[in-house]
Amino acid sequence: MNNIILTGFMGCGKSSIGKKLSYKVQMTLLDTDKQIEKEQGRSVSEIFEQDGEEFFRDLETECLQKLLEEGTSQVVAVGGGMPLREENRRLLHRLGTVIYLKVSPETILERLQNDNTRPLLREDASLAEISHLLGQREAVYESTAHIVISADEKEMDSILNKIKEAVEQYAAGNKRT
Ligand code: S3P
Secondary structure, eight states: OOEEEEEOSTTSSHHHHHHHHHHHHTOOEEEHHHHHHHHHTSOHHHHHHHHOHHHHHHHHHHHHHHHHHHTOOOEEEOOTTGGGSHHHHHHHHHHEEEEEEEOOHHHHHHHHTTOOOOTTSOTTOOHHHHHHHHHHHHHHHHHHOSEEEEOOSSOHHHHHHHHHHHHHHHHHHHHHO
16 A cells, blocks of 8 residues: 555654645645544543553554555554554555654654653653663664654755655655566
8 A cells, every 4th residue: 555654753743744745745644643532532641541551552553454444545644652563563564655754862852842742751851761762662663664764854845855755766666676
């Protein structure tokens, strides 16, 4: 399937880049966190608080399975923990081209300050805490992705152009092989 899947750490810009990218490539956008919140009628924080992380992870897997069954092709922004499960990594690869939006811990700190919507990262998390969690996940993000895009810069158009070009090149390469 031809979904363009945006992965990466909390605060790397998956949702905002996803929104702009979906206009640019004229595909609809699906944000797995928002989809889960809609279906559950409660926020991600409430799901973590009331039913725990494993329950939320099950919902994430179900969300990917439904997308596969539906067979649509869209821009899909996934929660930062989605690639952590092996099953999810397999589902993501079946869904389409996986892009890792790579940002530095400093960028994450700047973007997530005063944001209390992430149950796994307090709003006053230090640079060391962010670096530690990112360090634990980095290899998974890298190895799951077909394409890695550096997304530290603030210039959105430049990031969007980089993504579009890389996806086109990747698709052309796949056709040749
Ligand atoms: C999580 C990231 C969040 C959300 C949940 C868990 C994670 O999504 O799915 O809070 O484990 O990294 P964002 O990456 O969109 O913040």
